[in-house]
Amino acid sequence: MAASCAEMEPAAAPRSPGTGELVCARGRNRKAVLCQRCGSRVLLPGAATFARRELFLPSMKKKTALLASSSPDGDVLQDHWLVDDMFSFENIGFTKDVGNIKFLICADCEVGPIGWHCLDDKKSFYIALDRVSHE
Amino acid sequence: MEPGSGLQRRGGGGGAGRELAAGGSPALPSRRRKQPPRPADFKLQVIIIGSRGVGKTSLMERFTDDTFCEACKSTVGVDFKIKTVELRGKKIRLQIWDTAGQERFNSITSAYYRSAKGIILVYDITKKETFEDLPKWMKMIDKYASEDAELLLVGNKLDCEVDREITRQQGEKFAQQITGMRFCEASAKDNFNVDEIFLKLVDDILKKMPLAVMRNELSNSILSLQPEPEIPPELPPPRPHVRCC
Numbered sequence: 001m002a003a004s005c006a007e008m009e010p011a012a013a014p015r016s017p018g019t020g021e022l023v024c025a026r027g028r029n030r031k032a033v034l035c036q037r038c039g040s041r042v043l044l045p046g047a048a049t050f051a052r053r054e055l056f057l058p059s060m061k062k063k064t065a066l067l068a069s070s071s072p073d074g075d076v077l078q079d080h081w082l083v084d085d086m087f088s089f090e091n092i093g094f095t096k097d098v099g100n101i102k103f104l105i106c107a108d109c110e111v112g113p114i115g116w117h118c119l120d121d122k123k124s125f126y127i128a129l130d131r132v133s134h135e
Numbered sequence: 136m137e138p139g140s141g142l143q144r145r146g147g148g149g150g151a152g153r154e155l156a157a158g159g160s161p162a163l164p165s166r167r168r169k170q171p172p173r174p175a176d177f178k179l180q181v182i183i184i185g186s187r188g189v190g191k192t193s194l195m196e197r198f199t200d201d202t203f204c205e206a207c208k209s210t211v212g213v214d215f216k217i218k219t220v221e222l223r224g225k226k227i228r229l230q231i232w233d234t235a236g237q238e239r240f241n242s243i244t245s246a247y248y249r250s251a252k253g254i255i256l257v258y259d260i261t262k263k264e265t266f267e268d269l270p271k272w273m274k275m276i277d278k279y280a281s282e283d284a285e286l287l288l289v290g291n292k293l294d295c296e297v298d299r300e301i302t303r304q305q306g307e308k309f310a311q312q313i314t315g316m317r318f319c320e321a322s323a324k325d326n327f328n329v330d331e332i333f334l335k336l337v338d339d340i341l342k343k344m345p346l347a348v349m350r351n352e353l354s355n356s357i358l359s360l361q362p363e364p365e366i367p368p369e370l371p372p373p374r375p376h377v378r379c380c
Contacts, residue, residue: 041219044172086217087178087228093216107216 019079022134023050029081031134033127040108041090042132048081048088055080057103057113057128080115080126089125175219175228179340180250181333182232184272185257186265190291193323194257194332195233222337229337248279253287253336260290260306260320261298269309285339286316289332293322 024030027050033043058074083089091107092115100119104127105112115127183191195216215232232247248254256272258265269288276286290306303320310318317335321328 047172087175087230089217090219091217094214096212096214102214105213107218110213 019050019129022129029134033081034133034135035106035109035111035114036131036133037111038106038109039133040106042092042106042114042127043081043083043088044090047090048083048127051080051082051126052078053080053126054078055116055126055128057116057131060111060113060131075130077128077130079129081129081132082127083125084123086117086125092125173226176225177227177341178230179227179252179337180230180232181253181255181336182234182247182251183255183257184234184275185255185289186259186262186268186272188262189257189259189265190323191255191257192233194255194289194291194321194329195231218333220334220337222334222341225341227337227341229333245279248276248284249281251280251284252340253285254280255287255289255332255336257289257291258301258306259292260301261292261295263300266290266301266305266309273313283343285336285343286313287332287336288313288316288318290318290320291323293320293327294324 022030024046028046029043029048029050030045032041032045033048034041054076056074056076086092086094093105093107093110093112094117095103095105095113097119102117102119103113104115104117104125106114112131114131115125117125183195185191192213195213213233215230218229218231220227220229232251234247254276256269256276258269260266276284288306288310290301290303306320307318310316317339319328319332319335321332323329
């Protein structure tokens, strides 16, 4: 707490390689989070906290993969940006419900899913690090 | 639970988690850009309504977007979007609801209307019936929407000028009959007037709103919509309206 936001210091939880430069010591995103495809701004620097959680996101390639939630076509992703208020996003799209999940997509080009929101937890909105770019 | 329900909770202790995410804590010495970014000044809900096929979704996508794609419709579909605009030095978060797929008039839940600060009513200038549907949409607005909601009538598909069935004057005339309703024509396909539509609407909303009400206008929850009724409730037959002679 007393220490200032040291640049490269990893916080307590072990992270995947590469996340160190993205996460500041306070556990927030050091860089802006952008859509990989169109560069739409999803989160400003510091708007989200780093969180680890295993979440399944359907493949970005096939939109049909979203339909069949049983479909294995997708990835279990660990590293996410977490916000507790949807209005923390600069730009984001929400899909219609798939079960009790809403997938998050780029608000501009609609590529996705780039994130995950469960309707049972109104205070958790995840954006997968692997599915966005950082600037 | 519903949008707008957080109205009187500004700055209260209850919403601590939310405030943390958005507002910077003044006690922190951090001067760097890693500090939590400036929260939005205003949060406004905008809904886009209109008959099937008039291009509501395209309008929503086209706003700040340059990847219009006629073929790439998602199978799951977009429920709503958060978009951020800056206007007169203010940062405004729009929550934009596209009601595509719920065009049968009564199937859009009243909650959509109630919490909307801006309503964009769209018709297709190349399809007369979508224009003739407007009175029915107005009826829904009258019934459910807040009286101070800004209304904007949009004649879309200006790129299909050759197939035009509704003149600009007809659109104007319709809008003039309704207090405070603005009118414009647009093309989501050509991105003509689309940004302007949203910015104008936001500007009108801001001008109208007392400052005190503007912050934290919306709750954090997602509207839960009832399933569409399979059979639409009775509707009066459309009256041929404002047919210019």
